[in-house]
Amino acid sequence: MKGFKNKIILSVMVAFAFFSCEKDLPTYYEFQGYEFASVDPTGGNWKPILINSGADISLPTPSAPGSPAYLQEIEDLKEQVARMTEVETKAVTYWTQNPIIRWNEIALELVAKYNLIPGPNPDGSYTLPNPANPNGPPAFPFAHPPYAVRALAYLSVAQFDGLISAWHHKFAFNRDAPFVQDPSIKATYVGNIIPSYPSDGAVVASVSRQILTQMFPLEAEYLAEREAEHLRCLLLSGANVQSDIDAGRTIGQAISGIALARAASDGMRNAQAPKPVSDSIAQAALDRFGWEWINRELPQRPVGLTPLYGKVRMWSVDNVEQTRPIPPPAIGSPEYLADVAILKDFAANVTQERRRIANFWQDGLGTYTPPGHWNEFAKEFIVKYRLNPLRSARTFAYLNMAMMDGGISCWDAKYYYHYPRPIQVIDGFTTIAGTPNFPAYTSGHSVFSAAGAEVLAYIFPSEAQLVRGWAEEAAISRVYGGIHWTFDATVGTAQGIDVAGYTIEVARNDGAD
Amino acid sequence: MRKIYYLLLLAAGATSYLSAQTPSDAILMKGNQACVLLEYSFASFDHYWEGEVKRNNQTIETVHRRSAMPMVAIGLWDNLNIYAGVPYVKTWSTEPNGGNFAGASGLQDLTLAAKYRWLNKTLNKGELVGLATLGFSTPISNYLPDYQPYSIGIGAPELSYRAILEYQHSSKWFVRGAGAYLWRGYAEAEREYYYNDGSYYTPWMDVPSAFTLEAVAGKWFLADALRVQLSYIASRSLSGDDIRSYNAPQPTNRVNFGRVGLMAQYYFPQVKGLGVVAYHNRIVDGRNAPEMITTGLGLTYFFNYRK
Numbered sequence: 001m002k003g004f005k006n007k008i009i010l011s012v013m014v015a016f017a018f019f020s021c022e023k024d025l026p027t028y029y030e031f032q033g034y035e036f037a038s039v040d041p042t043g044g045n046w047k048p049i050l051i052n053s054g055a056d057i058s059l060p061t062p063s064a065p066g067s068p069a070y071l072q073e074i075e076d077l078k079e080q081v082a083r084m085t086e087v088e089t090k091a092v093t094y095w096t097q098n099p100i101i102r103w104n105e106i107a108l109e110l111v112a113k114y115n116l117i118p119g120p121n122p123d124g125s126y127t128l129p130n131p132a133n134p135n136g137p138p139a140f141p142f143a144h145p146p147y148a149v150r151a152l153a154y155l156s157v158a159q160f161d162g163l164i165s166a167w168h169h170k171f172a173f174n175r176d177a178p179f180v181q182d183p184s185i186k187a188t189y190v191g192n193i194i195p196s197y198p199s200d201g202a203v204v205a206s207v208s209r210q211i212l213t214q215m216f217p218l219e220a221e222y223l224a225e226r227e228a229e230h231l232r233c234l235l236l237s238g239a240n241v242q243s244d245i246d247a248g249r250t251i252g253q254a255i256s257g258i259a260l261a262r263a264a265s266d267g268m269r270n271a272q273a274p275k276p277v278s279d280s281i282a283q284a285a286l287d288r289f290g291w292e293w294i295n296r297e298l299p300q301r302p303v304g305l306t307p308l309y310g311k312v313r314m315w316s317v318d319n320v321e322q323t324r325p326i327p328p329p330a331i332g333s334p335e336y337l338a339d340v341a342i343l344k345d346f347a348a349n350v351t352q353e354r355r356r357i358a359n360f361w362q363d364g365l366g367t368y369t370p371p372g373h374w375n376e377f378a379k380e381f382i383v384k385y386r387l388n389p390l391r392s393a394r395t396f397a398y399l400n401m402a403m404m405d406g407g408i409s410c411w412d413a414k415y416y417y418h419y420p421r422p423i424q425v426i427d428g429f430t431t432i433a434g435t436p437n438f439p440a441y442t443s444g445h446s447v448f449s450a451a452g453a454e455v456l457a458y459i460f461p462s463e464a465q466l467v468r469g470w471a472e473e474a475a476i477s478r479v480y481g482g483i484h485w486t487f488d489a490t491v492g493t494a495q496g497i498d499v500a501g502y503t504i505e506v507a508r509n510d511g512a513d
Numbered sequence: 514m515r516k517i518y519y520l521l522l523l524a525a526g527a528t529s530y531l532s533a534q535t536p537s538d539a540i541l542m543k544g545n546q547a548c549v550l551l552e553y554s555f556a557s558f559d560h561y562w563e564g565e566v567k568r569n570n571q572t573i574e575t576v577h578r579r580s581a582m583p584m585v586a587i588g589l590w591d592n593l594n595i596y597a598g599v600p601y602v603k604t605w606s607t608e609p610n611g612g613n614f615a616g617a618s619g620l621q622d623l624t625l626a627a628k629y630r631w632l633n634k635t636l637n638k639g640e641l642v643g644l645a646t647l648g649f650s651t652p653i654s655n656y657l658p659d660y661q662p663y664s665i666g667i668g669a670p671e672l673s674y675r676a677i678l679e680y681q682h683s684s685k686w687f688v689r690g691a692g693a694y695l696w697r698g699y700a701e702a703e704r705e706y707y708y709n710d711g712s713y714y715t716p717w718m719d720v721p722s723a724f725t726l727e728a729v730a731g732k733w734f735l736a737d738a739l740r741v742q743l744s745y746i747a748s749r750s751l752s753g754d755d756i757r758s759y760n761a762p763q764p765t766n767r768v769n770f771g772r773v774g775l776m777a778q779y780y781f782p783q784v785k786g787l788g789v790v791a792y793h794n795r796i797v798d799g800r801n802a803p804e805m806i807t808t809g810l811g812l813t814y815f816f817n818y819r820k
Contacts, residue, residue: 026715117759297571298610362704367707
């Protein structure tokens with residue numbers, strides 16, 4: 001009897017030991033380097049966003065492949081490759097020949113890291129993040145969706161312009177990659193043969209580090225480390241000699257300066273208006289419409305999020321008012337009351353599916369925000385359709401330009417109409433999503449998502465139906481969450497589609513199609 | 514952008530079993546006995562530790578948690594008991610609050626456990642008893658562990674390995690020490706990206722495993738009809754991140770706490786098998802933990818289920 005008991009106990013313990021499985025949790029997108037679907041030898045003639053043409057930035061003529069200087073560079077490269085460590089081999093595999101993907105992930109990671117709303121001080125006041133004192137507290141920046149999409153737009157636009165310039169010089173000078181010049185050099189990155197001077201990877205590394213350092217100043221050291229690692233991998237992969245990399249950095253330096261000059265004067269610095277300005281904006285809405293949005297946090301925040309973001313310079317729209325939607329239903333009107341009933345019904349019946357949708361698209365504090373979510377989708381399509389770095393940068397550039405313009409148009413509507421959130425006007429209403437610190441109409445998620453979906457539908461036509469479906473789900477998710485009216489979502493979706501049209505028009509005429 | 518800044522109920526949820534005929538005490542039923550227990554507890558907190566900094570937060574004001582749990586315990590043999598229990602939990606915030614979040618409610622985790630006595634030694638002035646407990650718990654409803662601080666549980670399977678040693682003196686005083694290792698699996702969020710000192714592209718969150726150490730001192734009164742005890746338990750996560758500034762907790766957080774408790778259990782001499790239990794405990798220090806105060810009441814009923 002005793003032996004029997006011990007056997008049972010032993011077998012239970014063994015069963016428990018086997019139960020303890022561990023999961024692999026991915027921290028970046030794992031994909032194999034791939035052969036590009038196209039090389040785009042005329043990509044250097046495409047129309048850039050910030051400069052007039054790819055030829056605007058000039059480079060010194062590279063040394064000829066047979067010259068002593070070049071042969072010395074090849075010898076140096078071979079020596080470095082011979083001394084490659086295991087860590088370096090892994091890093092080369094990680095960066096791949098489309099490092100736009102990795103720099104986009106680094107950007108999203110910093111957005112998530114800094115997407116923390118400042119809390120109240122002990123006396124109930126709030127301190128705003130200050131770029132002049134980035135350590136804070138609170139740390140600078142608060143990477144909320146308007147901030148995040150702007151950072152992503154400057155990053156992607158600068159990458160795109162830099163690569164157009166790189167492509168121009170690559171096919172003008174036509175110097176082959178080291179692994180082509182010297183068959184004893186083993187290429188890590190298989191596939192297409194693209195001229196290597198200047199290095200497209202070095203353009204991306206240099207531009208990305210500089211733009212992101214400006215946007216996330218506390219990360220300067222981290223970003224410099226990532227850039228150094230990336231630049232070294234370009235050499236170790238056999239794709240570039242040092243002069244290729246140096247030339248890429250020259251382009252990166254020039255484009256970053258131009259992009260950051262635009263950023264410094266685009267109006268973002270004034271977006272977080274002071275309280276008197278914010279109050280006058282609310283008063284104007286009250287006078288015009290008879291309602292105003294009020295922050296319901298405790299302690300109350302004195303100013304909503306970036307009331308003047310609607311005045312930030314747009315990429316493809318001349319005047320934001322061209323894209324302003326019709327007014328929302330008046331408070332108390334039949335249409336409004338019908339929406340109150342819908343919201344109450346959703347709150348009383350949180351189905352598994354509605355909860356899943358509300359949470360999947362929430363992309364709230366501490367995450368990469370809705371624009372980040374659409375960058376992640378773009379990344380997966382870029383790999384699926386094997387885009388080269390130039391076309392990858394083009395995808396991200398138009399995606400983020402359209403979403404930033406969408407955000408600006410949305411914020412214009414939010415503070416022009418100043419429409420209350422459901423918790424403000426429905427007594428005792430509770431939500432399963434957090435109510436943000438800005439007016440309801442229109443929904444930022446809806447505008448960002450529709451704008452993002454339109455650009456992805458343009459670039460990846462076979463995914464059009466899929467991505468437009470996602471955008472509609474993202475829009476309604478905010479209604480399921482209890483923080484938006486249905487008209488915030490539907491009008492916001494139409495607004496996003498409209499605004500994205502301006503950027504898609506630019507894209508159609510850039511020479512890439 | 515949400516403005517949720519929440520709290521973990523994890524600490525309370527994982528260790529809320531009261532100490533009467535449970536996997537964590539030193540009482541063992543005979544091989545023909547069974548016991549049913551009905552426990553009701555209410556808990557709340559208005560301060561919590563964000564990392565190691567204690568704070569309050571008007572977004573959530575005071576968070577309340579009620580729990581009702583039926584449990585059965587069966588003596589298979591004199592040295593081996595098994596247990597099963599499922600709590601129903603409800604959470605909400607005091608109104609008004611700055612967040613206006615809906616609370617949560619539902620069935621939490623099914624716990625199964627087995628307790629085995631490996632030592633039962635009579636000493637000249639008392640008795641020394643050694644026990645080992647294996648426990649397993651897993652969510653049995655689709656509650657969302659990522660909905661903090663209102664989530665009703667940690668949303669991950671847990672395996673617990675506990676060793677208990679109790680010495681009872683002939684004067685009816687007793688002391689007990691227990692140590693446990695709690696392996697915790699993964700909680701599934703309803704989002705495919707989260708930040709945990711870096712990006713994670715998955716809905717799965719690694720819930721930190723933990724160990725606990727418990728010290729108990731008490732005495733039996735009224736011809737063994739009344740038991741009163743004081744306890745202290747320390748729990749430490751073995752990994753995990755801190756709650757970020759003014760941000761919601763998430764299942765990946767490192768949760769540490771120390772908790773003191775007082776418990777009394779009474780068996781009615783007139784009604785064979787019937788007992789009541791009451792307890793009160795407070796978390797007194799913590800990291801990423803709520804300063805939870807819990808009070809519980811329970812009814813226990815013993816009977817012989819076989820000859």
